[in-house]
Amino acid sequence: MAVRDVAVLGLGTMGSGMATRLLESGYRITVWNRTAERAEPLAEKGAHVATSVQDAAAGAEVLLLSLADESAVDDVLFGGALAAAGPGTLVVDTSTVSPAYARRATERVAAAGAHRVEACVLGNPLQARRGELRVLAAGDELDIRRAKPVLETIGHEVYELGPAGRGAAMKLAFNLLLGAQLASLAEAVSYGESAGLDRAMLLSAIAESGFSSKVMSFRAALMRDGRFTPPAFRSRLMEKDLRLVLAEAATADLSLPVTERAAGQFAALVDQGDGDHDAAAVCRLFSTTP
Incomplete structure (x- = not known):
């Protein structure tokens, strides 16, 4: 039935x-x-x-x-x-x-x-x-x-x-990739701004390029518009998932330096009060633009 x-x-x-x-x-x-x-x-x-x-x-x-x-x-x-x-x-x-x-x-x-x-x-x-x-x-x-x-x-x-356990492992593998992409996107924008590039133009160009993905394009638009609420995926949950990945990796004696760096960035984002904003708000660590 x-x-x-x-x-x-x-x-x-x-x-x-x-x-x-x-x-x-x-x-x-x-x-x-x-x-x-x-x-x-x-x-x-x-x-x-x-x-x-x-x-x-x-x-x-x-x-x-x-x-x-x-x-x-x-x-x-x-x-x-x-x-x-x-x-x-x-x-x-x-x-x-x-x-x-x-x-x-x-x-x-x-x-x-x-x-x-x-x-x-x-x-x-x-x-x-x-x-x-x-x-x-x-x-x-x-x-x-x-x-x-x-x-x-x-x-x-x-x-x-x-x-x-395998469903959780696959989900965390995807979220590892998401966290690393968002952290690197935020850093790319920070670098571009420091070189005098227009922030909105740079984000639009990245979103429309072959370097992008559906996830990156979606988050690039949020970063460009400063639109972090309502969150599609809260920053504190991103940080939590990266911590889970690192804990599992430690039990397998596996080094994940990129994930460690991304986890630190999301932890800093949560600490500064952005935990309930979308994970795209990680760009706030590098830019004075809201």
Whole structure:
């Protein structure tokens, strides 16, 4: 029988986007978020708003998590939702965590009689609302098969990567690349400005060149316009993900000097108060232009 009842726990920009997509695709959706007002737009579209995480989890066939970090997963999933969920509940976790944490979480969920599918996603909030994400799925093959209808609703591509931890590893590899690109773009602009080049012209030229990418073009426009809110991907989450990469690399005795430098830049950005701005705000470390 196809899954129809999904509880979405975590309504940041990505969680809200995925919940909207599922709701508009015919799923019965229950939503919960620590900040209750984030649920109001979804309630207006027909979603049931739970009063607690336990209320959200009770009776749901699937718990779809979209949470900021490992601490939030601990609090929400292991601090209430899992205990309230019924036997056999499928946990589809889109949160970005370390591979080691993903493996431990999968074991803990299994010990509670439920099933966890890692479903890290690549894309932005608009793509989430349109069902255009790329989903990096890992876990038991049968669990992934059961989750497929949900995964294929939120994403136009689903990669099946094998055991738990591999989805997190692939997501972090992508975010490593994103962080390094943004840090290097900010430095390139800083260098160009110091040589007398017009900042807006330089950013437009880079965005339209063969040196660019979809991600770099998007962030170059944000840098050019000084438009860092609402964030497509918060700077503090970029910094968190780079820290996760470096911690995993250390356990493998792997040196990642470029990532170390980028992580330091995003840490400085968070320290100066830009943590909730888009990661493109890293340019503020090098320029006096807002």
